[in-house]
Amino acid sequence: MAVTDSPSSEIPGTPFRVLLPQVLPALVVGVAASLLFLGISTAAEKLRDVLWGTLPDAFGIGGFSALWTIVMLTTSGVAVGLVVWKVPGHAGPDSASTGLGGAPMAPGVVPGLLVATALALAGGVSLGPENPIIAANIALAYWLGRRAQPAVPGAMWVSLASAASIGALFGTPVAAALVISEALVGRPGHGSLWDRFFAPLVAAGAGAMTTTLLAHPSFDMSLPALTDPGWGDLSAAMAVATAAALFGLLSCYAFPHAHRAFRRLRHPMLMLPVGGLVLGLLGALGGHLTLFKGLEEVRELTSNIGGWSSGELARMTVVKLAALLIAASCGFRGGRIFPAVFVGAAFGLLVQALVPEIHPAVAVSAGVLGLLLATTRQGWVSLFTAAVIAATPAMLALLCLASLPAWLVVTGRPQLELDDSGAPLR
Template identity: 30%
Template sequence: MSVLPGVTPRLAVLAIVYGGIAGLVAALTFTGMTALQSVVWDTGAQLFGTNTTLQIVTTILLGGALLIVLDRAAPSEDLQTLLRQSGDPAGLPRRAVLTTALAAIVAVAFGGAVGPEAGIVAVVAQLSTIVAHLIGEDVAMRRTIGEAGSAGALGGFYGSPPGAAAIDGDELGPRKILQLGAGFAGFFAFLAFMRLTPDTGGATITLPAVDLPYFDPWLIGIAVAAALAGLLFRGLHHVIDGAVSRIRRPWIVIGLGTVLFAALAALVPLVRFSGHHELHDLQVLTEAGDWSALLVVAVAKIAALTLCLVSGWRGGEFFPLVFIGAAIGGAVAVLVPGLEIGAAMATGMAATTAVGWKRPLAVLLILILLVDVPMAFPLLIGVGVAFLVNLLVSRGEGTSGGSDSEETEPGSPDSDDADGSRAAR
């Protein structure tokens, strides 16, 4: 008996139950990563006192050294590779998944300009390989286990089950229904655990409220500028990744990228971490009227994110791109009197993330639930402009001819080097 074509009650129950387990594991992993990050930086503050620059450089260099050691044990995988391989958890290389989880935990703990998604997904993937080996009687069950694990983990972390299900494409079908069910189960499990640990906090984004419905023509300009920032990230990532791919010794790539990132973080400390908690600092700069600092931070964050991704600092792009777009929106809000700060930042973060991540629908579904105040219209403007920009760019690539037109952009579901995997091999 089948509820839908290809979806049996057995698979549906499996997806929901395992999605909930994955959400709980994601919450435990995220809490552990956050706690370790606090320990690392609090210890550094005690050791270095008021010398913040020395603390930043030393901590990041130590993180890079640990990443080199882990890479010597086994090359790690990027987030996109883990998501693509989730359909075959039994075939995942366990050693590589383990080193990916450890590398992602190190990246978050030592201040990498990346999100914690890679570590969360890697830990769940490691669990999926074990569960698939124990109860995966056939291909359909093993695939359900792998995909439900990723959907449950990201559905909980992003706070958006539909957004997690849309990450690998927006085509509806039996697999998508199972992923959606797993995403909801993971979301509720993640939320329940986070409410038991209020000091950790989830991934909610807090912005100044705006009057509804709110529209200002300047929001379109913000969306265009923020979308261009997303394109800058994609282009810079492509160029640097192509350059470092010629270096045959991974430790050189990790070491060089770490040194450059440490120097950049010493100059602009706000480029550290995923950018989620640092959104508050952007609001402070916006309210202070420091538009130039906001633009400097946005550009520096693009460089920091790119350096981390190509040099083996494993993590996700979502929250760093949100941070970049919010900085651009805040800068424009300072320059345009009367423009609502919340709407400007929401529009910017939606446009930059949708272009840089190349997933407009997933970005909209995630942000519309992640932002803790109603921001539907500004988010729609940002994602709408980003969709048009992505369409124009893809058409331009399709008509440019040559081998470059066939390459996938960094961050896309089909990219083999979305987070710099070629650089760290």
């Protein structure tokens, strides 16, 4: 994530009189960022209900039948392709080369980006909203903020919008603080760490509270609680996280090749419909749980622990990882964190089905940890997400230790993001 230091970082021993004026802009940006996220999410959900419920019912076709899945994903590719081709700004940069943040886009790009994102979310594409929402909020906050308060450095608006968006997306400012702490490592700056965090945390808190009050989000998957972890649980967590990281790296190594293959088609009206067709075929193979961004599907997956065969779990794990790879390669706009959470959870349940002695909470949270470390290389966010999924304080120490061998596996390896030349970031 690209977070630029706020003005307070340039002033040694930042005083009260410098921090206080940052509160109101941070609150405004936080609430606005959350409202944008909720607006796009609500629009996508309503369109999803029409596309996957009302329409197939009207035609007398099963909403998640193989035929309808293939038709819908291919049609989604056509619709997003039209936006990328014809709408001013071309829906922003390729999601394959964007992470959690970046330089502000021109505001005219934002409508096309949000439309493409909503269409992909509603159509069942295996990408999340995080990257486009953060990019849109940065663009709008930078553009509006510079006009409302020209004396405030543009870097502040970027920092506030980034933090606010992450707080809104995860429903807590803690995630934003962890991401910002990674971004600030090695950056020059004066003042205490909390002085530098102050305004972004206000924005993140405002964004998180707005989302919580209006939408009540939760990452809690109601997994069986682990109250008394032992050495066996620790070794299992380390083994599952490392194995999940290795599995996730498969997509990272394949990513530049898949991306290059779709780029040979050259035109968005070829790349995206072909990608949509492939996603439809994968969805028909994997079933409805392997569609969409994946967070609600994880809840359904983990609500039936013991009810899935190892074959079903293996199929869903492989199909969802392949769907994430294709969706990110062919030009759809979206983020990779939420689909990776599903892959990690399914991987963990697969291991638990094969080795029933492993506690479900250990298997699922360690699987999510390993997959996110491999695909995002965001250590704190990976650890945070895995911990809140388990929702058991006793799991935190296990996950901290489990992250160490998994990190040794992934560090220095390609990640699921490319630079502008198409080469993988490391």
